[in-house]
Amino acid sequence: MGEEMLESHDHDTSMEMETFSNYLKKKGLKITTQRMLVAEKIFSLHTHFTAESLQEELKDRRDEISKATIYRILSIMVEAGLLKEHNFGKDYKYYEHIIGHEHHDHIICVECGRIVEFIDEKIEELQKKAARENGFSITGHDLNIFGICDSPKTCEYNNK
Amino acid sequence: MGEEMLESHDHDTSMEMETFSNYLKKKGLKITTQRMLVAEKIFSLHTHFTAESLQEELKDRRDEISKATIYRILSIMVEAGLLKEHNFGKDYKYYEHIIGHEHHDHIICVECGRIVEFIDEKIEELQKKAARENGFSITGHDLNIFGICDSPKTCEYNNK
DNA sequence: GTTTGTGCAAATCATTTGCACCGCG
DNA sequence: CGCGGTGCAAATGATTTGCACAAAC
Numbered sequence: 001m002g003e004e005m006l007e008s009h010d011h012d013t014s015m016e017m018e019t020f021s022n023y024l025k026k027k028g029l030k031i032t033t034q035r036m037l038v039a040e041k042i043f044s045l046h047t048h049f050t051a052e053s054l055q056e057e058l059k060d061r062r063d064e065i066s067k068a069t070i071y072r073i074l075s076i077m078v079e080a081g082l083l084k085e086h087n088f089g090k091d092y093k094y095y096e097h098i099i100g101h102e103h104h105d106h107i108i109c110v111e112c113g114r115i116v117e118f119i120d121e122k123i124e125e126l127q128k129k130a131a132r133e134n135g136f137s138i139t140g141h142d143l144n145i146f147g148i149c150d151s152p153k154t155c156e157y158n159n160k
Numbered sequence: 161m162g163e164e165m166l167e168s169h170d171h172d173t174s175m176e177m178e179t180f181s182n183y184l185k186k187k188g189l190k191i192t193t194q195r196m197l198v199a200e201k202i203f204s205l206h207t208h209f210t211a212e213s214l215q216e217e218l219k220d221r222r223d224e225i226s227k228a229t230i231y232r233i234l235s236i237m238v239e240a241g242l243l244k245e246h247n248f249g250k251d252y253k254y255y256e257h258i259i260g261h262e263h264h265d266h267i268i269c270v271e272c273g274r275i276v277e278f279i280d281e282k283i284e285e286l287q288k289k290a291a292r293e294n295g296f297s298i299t300g301h302d303l304n305i306f307g308i309c310d311s312p313k314t315c316e317y318n319n320k
Numbered sequence: 321g322t323t324t325g326t327g328c329a330a331a332t333c334a335t336t337t338g339c340a341c342c343g344c345g
Numbered sequence: 346c347g348c349g350g351t352g353c354a355a356a357t358g359a360t361t362t363g364c365a366c367a368a369a370c
């Protein structure tokens with residue numbers, strides 16, 4: 001239920017945009033129209049998206065942004081730590097912005113594709129413990145649970 | 161530490177081969193040389209492998225097996241529930257056979273690629289709980305922890 | 321003998337890259 | 346202005362597929 005709350009209010013992106021601009025300046029990269037448009041869109045989204053869906057969302061602009069540029073900007077933002085890349089078992093990547101979002105794991109419906117975010121501090125703790133016990137200094141993790149959801153709205157399985 | 165033990169003894173593959181053959185028969189698929197060679201190799205491996213590395217391992221045979229065939233056989237074995245597919249964040253897939261191996265999660269070294277398996281029943285339990293609480297009936301999960309390992313043998317990071 | 325499997329090469333698909341032109345600083 | 350950025354089209358790399366020949370049943 002945490003995610004619906006985050007998505008309901010209209011998010012002000014100025015703080016995130018500022019962070020991104022600062023990163024660009026610090027790295028000697030230029031502030032371009034495309035970078036601003038893409039970042040703005042990304043920060044305004046509070047869902048998981050793909051390079052494809054992002055380009056689609058930007059189509060309403062008079063000037064469409066090329067896939068090459070989209071990929072290049074995504075890569076900068078991941079590098080900047082503003083964006084997280086996910087592999088949900090598909091052959092393309094999902095992204096979600098990080099600022100303003102706590103770390104969380106995912107439950108993915110194998111029937112309708114719905115993604116629910118959740119966080120369990122005990123699981124986090126146990127993961128750190130497991131890494132430590134195996135002599136690893138942890139840099140990150142990825143936990144995805146797959147299942148069939150109960151959403152009568154989206155889930156084909158519960159919809160028939 | 162559980163994994164080293166599994167890997168140390170020479171595994172008899174006859175039981176697994178039997179299961180695979182039965183599956184093929186049941187599905188009206190043919191028992192071919194390639195399918196037997198690939199399955200035999202897979203069941204004898206107790207590590208994670210890729211389509212590429214598997215083909216490499218089969219090179220010592222007089223007749224090399226084509227990539228197309230390898231992929232086709234991998235797909236059958238996944239379908240049969242004998243093989244599990246993994247996305248470790250790379251742009252190619254990893255596989256590991258399932259029979260004779262308990263379910264487990266992975267810790268992957270981002271420096272040297274070493275993969276350690278682990279299992280934590282409490283994490284398993286908490287995952288089921290999280291899925292249940294979000295209205296999902298769980299079908300599977302994937303937990304990967306990334307970090308830097310302490311192996312002086314393989315890890316470049318600890319090797320310099 | 322049929323039907324299914326295999327190898328090869330060509331096709332896909334997401335992502336990346338080379339290059340000529342464009343626009344920020 | 347000058348150099349990094351963008352778009353385009355071509356390149357890449359893993360995986361898939363069409364097709365003619367080969368092997369299983």
